[in-house]
Amino acid sequence: MSESGLERTTETRLLPASNHPGAGDGLLSPLLSVERLEVQFRAKHGAVRAVNGVTFQVSSGEMLGLVGESGSGKSVTSLAIMRLFPRDGSVISMGRVWFDGQDILSIPEPAMRRLRGRDMAIVFQNPMTSLNPTMRVGLQIAEILMVHEGLGRRQAFERSEALLQMVGVPAVHESLAKYAHEFSGGMQQRITIAMALALQPRLLIADEPTTALDVTIQAQVLDLIRERAAETGMAVVLITHNLGVAAGLTQRIAVMYAGLLVEVGETRSIFASPRHPYTVGLLGSLPRADYHRVKLTPIPGMPPVQVEEPKGCPFAPRCARQISVCSTETPALRSMGRQVAKPSRAVPNTCSHLVACHNPVPTEETPLMPLGSRRD
Amino acid sequence: MSGIQSEPSGALLAVRNLVVQFSSTRGFLVRRHVSTVRAVDDISFELQQGEIICLVGESGCGKTTTGRAIVALERPVSGSIVFKGLELVGLGARQSHRVTRHIQMVFQDPYSSLNPRMTVGASVAEPLVIHRVGSPEDRRQRVGELLDAVGLHPESSAQLPHQFSGGQRQRIALARALALNPELLILDEPTSALDVSIQAQILNLLADLREKYSLTYLFISHDLAIVRWLGDRVVVMYLGRIMEVAPSDDLFQTPLHPYTVALLSALPVPDPTVEDQRKRIVLEGEVPSAANIPVGCRFAGRCWLWRELGSPEQCQEMEPELSCVAKDHLVACHYSGEAAVRPFGLDPSVD
Numbered sequence: 001m002s003e004s005g006l007e008r009t010t011e012t013r014l015l016p017a018s019n020h021p022g023a024g025d026g027l028l029s030p031l032l033s034v035e036r037l038e039v040q041f042r043a044k045h046g047a048v049r050a051v052n053g054v055t056f057q058v059s060s061g062e063m064l065g066l067v068g069e070s071g072s073g074k075s076v077t078s079l080a081i082m083r084l085f086p087r088d089g090s091v092i093s094m095g096r097v098w099f100d101g102q103d104i105l106s107i108p109e110p111a112m113r114r115l116r117g118r119d120m121a122i123v124f125q126n127p128m129t130s131l132n133p134t135m136r137v138g139l140q141i142a143e144i145l146m147v148h149e150g151l152g153r154r155q156a157f158e159r160s161e162a163l164l165q166m167v168g169v170p171a172v173h174e175s176l177a178k179y180a181h182e183f184s185g186g187m188q189q190r191i192t193i194a195m196a197l198a199l200q201p202r203l204l205i206a207d208e209p210t211t212a213l214d215v216t217i218q219a220q221v222l223d224l225i226r227e228r229a230a231e232t233g234m235a236v237v238l239i240t241h242n243l244g245v246a247a248g249l250t251q252r253i254a255v256m257y258a259g260l261l262v263e264v265g266e267t268r269s270i271f272a273s274p275r276h277p278y279t280v281g282l283l284g285s286l287p288r289a290d291y292h293r294v295k296l297t298p299i300p301g302m303p304p305v306q307v308e309e310p311k312g313c314p315f316a317p318r319c320a321r322q323i324s325v326c327s328t329e330t331p332a333l334r335s336m337g338r339q340v341a342k343p344s345r346a347v348p349n350t351c352s353h354l355v356a357c358h359n360p361v362p363t364e365e366t367p368l369m370p371l372g373s374r375r376d
Numbered sequence: 377m378s379g380i381q382s383e384p385s386g387a388l389l390a391v392r393n394l395v396v397q398f399s400s401t402r403g404f405l406v407r408r409h410v411s412t413v414r415a416v417d418d419i420s421f422e423l424q425q426g427e428i429i430c431l432v433g434e435s436g437c438g439k440t441t442t443g444r445a446i447v448a449l450e451r452p453v454s455g456s457i458v459f460k461g462l463e464l465v466g467l468g469a470r471q472s473h474r475v476t477r478h479i480q481m482v483f484q485d486p487y488s489s490l491n492p493r494m495t496v497g498a499s500v501a502e503p504l505v506i507h508r509v510g511s512p513e514d515r516r517q518r519v520g521e522l523l524d525a526v527g528l529h530p531e532s533s534a535q536l537p538h539q540f541s542g543g544q545r546q547r548i549a550l551a552r553a554l555a556l557n558p559e560l561l562i563l564d565e566p567t568s569a570l571d572v573s574i575q576a577q578i579l580n581l582l583a584d585l586r587e588k589y590s591l592t593y594l595f596i597s598h599d600l601a602i603v604r605w606l607g608d609r610v611v612v613m614y615l616g617r618i619m620e621v622a623p624s625d626d627l628f629q630t631p632l633h634p635y636t637v638a639l640l641s642a643l644p645v646p647d648p649t650v651e652d653q654r655k656r657i658v659l660e661g662e663v664p665s666a667a668n669i670p671v672g673c674r675f676a677g678r679c680w681l682w683r684e685l686g687s688p689e690q691c692q693e694m695e696p697e698l699s700c701v702a703k704d705h706l707v708a709c710h711y712s713g714e715a716a717v718r719p720f721g722l723d724p725s726v727d
Contacts, residue, residue: 069571184662214434214598216659219642223658241572244601244644248651267648283646285576287605289628290645296605298576302541 030057030098031235032081032120032203037095039073039080039259050076052259052310053095055333060202063229063236065246065267068256069282071303074239077256078205080105081237082122083112099203118148121196125208127188131180137164137191138176144198163194167224186217190224197228204229207239222249243286247271255279258304258314261333265353275336275353275360277319313358321359331356387422387458388592389446389560394419394455396441400667411667415441417616418455420698423560428586428593430607430624432600432639436663437613439596443562446594447481448472459560477507480553484565486545490537496523496548497533503555522551525588527581543574547581554589564596579606600643604628609704612636615674616666618698621706632701632712634681671695673710681715 037054040047051073058064068074083104085091097104099120104112124130132140141163142156151159157176164172167190169183180188189209196204206225210218226249229236240246246253246267253270255263255278263276274280281299288294301318313319316326335352396416401407416438423429431439444450446457448464457464464475480503483489490499500522501515510518520530526547537545546566553561563582567575579602585591597603603610603624610627612620612635620633631637641657661678664670672692676682682691690710698708709715 069573186662214663215600215639215642216434217662218644219656219658222644223656242644243572243646244651247646247648248644271646271648282572285573286646287576287579287601288645288647289601289604289640289643290647290650291604292625293605296576296580298580299573300577302543302574303571 029059031060031100032058032237033096033098034077034081035096035098037077037080037093037097039076039085039094040092042090042092046308047092048305049310050259051080052314054256054259054261056254056261056264058203058235058237060235061229061233062252063238063250065250065253066237066239066256067241067243067246067253067282069241069303071258071305072256073259074256075207076259078122078207078237078239081205082116082120084122114148117144117201118199119201120203120205121199121201122205122207123189123192123196123209125211127185127192127212128180130192131188133180135179136176137178137180137183141176141191141195141198144195148199159198160194163198164191166197166228167191167194168220169194184217186213186220189213189221193221193224193228197232200232201234203235203237205237205239208241209238210245211240211242218245225249243271243282255282258310260310260314260330260356261354262315262356263354264333265336269353273353273363275355275363276315276357277321277359277361278315280361281318313356321357321361323359325358329358331358336360386424388425388460389423389594390420390456390458391422391442391446392420392456392458394442394445394457395453396438396445396450397453413666414616414669415666416445416452417669419613419616419618420455421611421618421621423592423594425559426586426590426592427608428595428606429609429611430595430597430603431611431613432597432603433613434598434639434663436615436666438616438666439598439613440564442613443481443564443594443596447476447479447562449481473507477503477556478558479560479562480556480558481562481564482546482549482553482566485569486542486549487537487569489549490545492537494536495533496528496535496537496540499537499548500533500552500555503552507556509556518555519551522554523548525554525585526551527577541574542570543577546570546578550578550581550585554585557589558591560592560594562594562596565598567602568597568599575602582606600628600640612639615663615669617674617708618706619675619708621698621704623704626702626705632705632707632715633709634679634711634715635675637715638680673708681709681711685711685714 035055037051039051040049054077066074066077079085080093081097085093093105104115138157138160141160145151145156145159146153161172161176164175169175169187169190183191210221213221222245225236238246238250250267253265253267254261255276257278263270263274263279270279274283284297285299287296299318304314310330312327312329313331316322333354333356336355337352394416395414395418397412397414399412400410402410419442431442433439441450445452452465459475459479462475497519500519504510504515504518519533523530523533528544528547540548567578570578586593595606607624610622610624611618612633614635620627620636627636628640631640638657638659645651657680659678664677670677672694673696676691696708696710698706701707701712
């Protein structure tokens with residue numbers, strides 16, 4: 001990237017990435033635009049391809065769900081966006097990640113460090129491993145404010161207190177002097193959220209933020225994220241394996257499988273008429289608490305470990321709708337048109353339903369629930 | 377079997393007033409008693425032959441401890457566990473050994489429940505060896521049958537656990553649990569370490585195995601969707617106590633304990649239409665420590681109904697008994713009638 005890099009940046013500032021698949025209608029330029037992102041890990045027997053060319057956009061005020069099973073590359077995608085990989089060459093990221101007009105995969109580390117925390121923040125699954133066990137909670141939050149905003153100690157602590165109050169930690173003043181282990185898992189996660197929100201980022205990546213928590217606490221934390229996002233208008237990428245969590249919170253969903261996006265669309269559209277056989281299989285695998293014993297139709301086989309260059313559709317070996325072209329050509333994401341008549345939630349980046357499949361499931365064959373199931 | 381007592385209800389397993397405590401001590405040479413945690417605090421329930429009963433609740437509610445007490449991995453402080461008329465609490469090692477072949481357990485984490493240095497065949501055959509069943513040739517054949525029954529290739533018996541995925545390992549653990557033809561399986565979150573698509577495979581397998589071998593399951597889970605799918609009857613636990621017992625459909629359609637209502641209401645449903653319609657009851661606060669159980673109803677401090685009713689004193693003074701309020705429906709709440717709401721907030725016209 002030499003002189004063309006600069007040109008490219010300006011170009012993208014002027015023109016929103018509307019010519020890319022999954023882009024918006026051009027009215028609102030996306031805050032985050034991931035283009036053909038690839039991530040490879042060096043391993044003993046060649047490179048493990050965790051992400052194989054992922055393209056999606058997120059606009060301000062939007063909540064995108066990135067769903068998939070373990071090993072699908074959803075967390076690796078988020079780490080690549082935050083550029084949190086070691087810089088010793090063991091992990092290679094390719095493609096472009098445009099954040100507010102800059103390609104953040106190519107900016108120098110000091111510039112990235114300024115972006116991280118201030119403009120984009122991340123919350124991880126296990127709060128105990130993302131909090132420093134030897135540092136009082138108050139100082140951990142205040143440190144962010146002192147480093148990024150140059151606040152004095154006293155001011156920083158005052159702001160930290162306000163932040164803890166905002167995320168609903170009780171007895172705020174005493175809590176500042178406590179260590180992470182003195183809090184429950186739910187409270188620890190609230191603290192990491194307070195830290196992530198300390199500098200009012202424009203993008204929050206929440207990587208399985210409630211997976212380690214009990215249901216009643218999960219509901220509290222999800223409410224907190226929903227409320228903060230609505231209030232500040234920040235964009236949220238919610239990474240989850242729990243389709244229920246994604247259904248309740250997001251406006252759009254991107255489904256990942258073996259390092260590829262296989263389906264992207266409005267949340268309602270994805271649940272009402274999934275078109276990719278994998279998405280259909282995933283929904284068919286889910287037992288539901290609001291239905292009387294629906295028959296479970298699991299996906300046979302197991303997800304692949306990608307070591308070689310992918311050839312054909314990675315889902316083909318497990319797919320009942322496989323046709324001859326599936327084993328030779330990797331399908332690209334293409335539009336299936338808008339399918340949901342009345343989206344109930346505001347979808348800022350009016351999107352079409354995209355599917356990467358040579359033989360997508362026809363709409364009429366994907367009823368939300370198999371016939372004969374009994375609704376409560 | 378000696379020491380047979382008559383069990384009037386004819387239940388396969390009857391747990392009565394079970395209490396399991398853990399005490400924590402401090403100090404190295406001089407041990408000081410610090411606190412006692414009542415993990416399971418006076419619970420009673422029965423399992424009928426052929427039924428799947430699910431124990432649900434959040435972490436720390438005592439569901440796993442209950443399961444472990446039944447297979448004698450925990451020693452109860454008091455109470456009784458009667459299996460086919462035989463009291464299991466306080467049983468000598470020898471008799472205990474004879475009973476355990478009828479009760480087997482499958483654990484949550486298939487990565488730590490299999491010995492990494494034993495071949496799959498050896499792991500599955502181990503119960504047969506311990507209980508001296510069959511000749512080595514018989515055992516080899518039995519291992520083949522078992523692996524086949526759980527959907528694995530019989531040739532995989534020569535492989536080591538690390539060569540298998542989580543789902544396959546859970547199949548191996550199931551094959552081992554089935555080796556002695558048990559009547560009762562205690563399944564402790566057997567699918568929570570697995571991905572959804574693999575979880576569905578294991579759930580279907582569990583349903584098939586139950587049919588095939590007419591098994592009885594005690595299924596321990598925190599995932600209510602699975603519980604509804606698999607369970608015939610559900611026992612809801614909170615802080616070591618049973619809050620509600622009901623047939624699965626009744627519990628999910630008309631939960632009567634405010635805790636159950638809140639639990640179901642907090643559960644995300646994979647359907648945006650339902651999610652947009654339903655009203656959520658978000659519980660405030662967290663589960664109190666089991667070392668410091670509140671007086672009165674242990675749920676009162678977080679109870680939305682208690683607040684709605686203007687904080688009646690009764691709830692903080694008297695612990696409600698688990699009592700029958702409808703057919704097969706037991707609830708431990710002073711105001712159980714008031715809690716009845718549809719947890720998934722559905723319009724009846726959806727039917």
